[in-house]
Amino acid sequence: MTGNAIGIRKRERKRLLVGLCFISPWLIGLILFQLYPILSSFYYSMTNFNLFQPPEWVGFGNYAEMVRDEKVWLSLYNTLFMAVFGLFPHLAFALAIALLLNKNVRGQSVYRTIYFLPTLVPTVAATLLWMWLLNAQYGLINELLGRIGLPQPVWLLDPLWTKPSLIMMGFWGTGTTTIMYLAALQEVPKLYYEAAEIDGANAWHKFRHITLPAISPMTLFHVIMGLIGALQLFTQGYVFTEGNGQAMGGPENSLLFFAIYLYQTAFSFLKMGYASAMAWLLFLLVFLLTVVVFKTSARWVYYGGER
């Protein structure tokens, strides 16, 4: 009996050892590239630190300064604007295309390739291309708008239009979301639709009561990953302004996103302590938003087998 118990424990210990060996690369990463940086980032956020002199303790001074820093609030506003008005229209658009593709149309694979292609273009190249498309005077978009008699905004030079420009460019890159939605749609059991048809459901009913709930786990995934991504938006805003020869942040700082201001604070102004405090504010925001989305998701996300 005891011998058996020892044997079981020995086997358990061996399994633990083998398991840890397999995941050791990740464990090393966790310690060196996550835990240690998190702790030191928190320490730095309590200091003034310019990289060359040792950090100087200031307690919550950076956090207090952040509250008074108008650019922090402005960049937060810009970032949240993109998170809301960028993410949700993009999801709706990707879902709409996925629904069309799911209609079993002929040539589906050709369409799928076309919609996916833009996501392959490196962000910098895509952003530069869109800068050219959006060029107020010589750009293709204003040319087309002019032909059909619509107003021609100066896009990247007008603080009102800079963020919509970025959102518009974002539609071009929704291919991955579309393909993932399409895969989710194809998993919805045909049985549900047939049953609903017998009950006299129309297309809208079927979409509202079968399709949407069935793909809601995928929507939850996209909402969470999309919010986290939107809060860290950097390259597009950075390139849009640099390419226009403007100061970082664009016209009236309308493209000064939180991640851009943070980068500028850390690497242009060399205020590593202040930037660390900003990073912690971002962390808090990501955490809170994720928790809120998860908490509310119980009401609108359905997993197979439930209901």
Place this chain on the structure above:
Amino acid sequence: MAGTRAERPKPFAHAMLVLIGVLFLMPFVWLLITSLKTDEEIFVVPVRWWPSELQWTNYVEAIQAIPFFLYTFNTVWIAALCVAGVAAIAPLVAYGFARIDFKGRNLLFLIMMSTLMLPFQVTMIPIYVSFNKVNLVDSYWPIVLSSWFGTGMAYYIFLMRQFFMGIPYELTESAKIDGASEFRIFAGIMLPLSKPAILTVGLFTFLGAWGDFQGPLIYLNDPDKWTLSIGLKQYIRENTVAWGQLMAASTLFTLPIVVLYFFVQKKFIEGISITGMK
């Protein structure tokens, strides 16, 4: 799904798909057209659709205006290192999480998944400071090591784990009874089965590394070490942008991955569905 119902023509769906498809292809067409125009034709109102003469010289000039081949080589080199590491590490760790039932595994997995919420900016400064201390800033190591061990890895490990979870236990059970070690089962049975999943993860890593902007921006000061992402800004000068050259260079920057994608497309879509990325 196909063939369960009689094929009906779907004019509305097709019309919408074609319309959106044309809009999606338009920027590519414009990229190519601009790259083949002279400066005079680029700056003409109203827009000229087709260049009077195809200006291949833009490509020649684009390559000569900046150290284009050097940047391409740098980009390929970084991407290759990133892919090699991720393709080696992700399956190994994923197998540990998927198939070895050890104490604390679920807790560690939960920790790994929650690191996906960790913004890059939080770890960016301390990691930069650390690499600065060991004099590795201005080398490729910070970028490569961050891709092997950084937060992004969690996503690839998760995808591979999903895949391994779906492989029937019958396939590995008999090897286990014969006394094969976990590593032998991993290397001999699981790895050969997981080629499409590794390919998917590898392609994602490649795309990420090829187009990465923030990493090289932070770590690479020496222009000789720049990648294409960073190098493109050299076409943007004090008061003007060399649009023809910039569009030519952007085409050359994008072309390899589009070609690569066409070669692996079928396997890639397959990989997306089997890794549970759906």
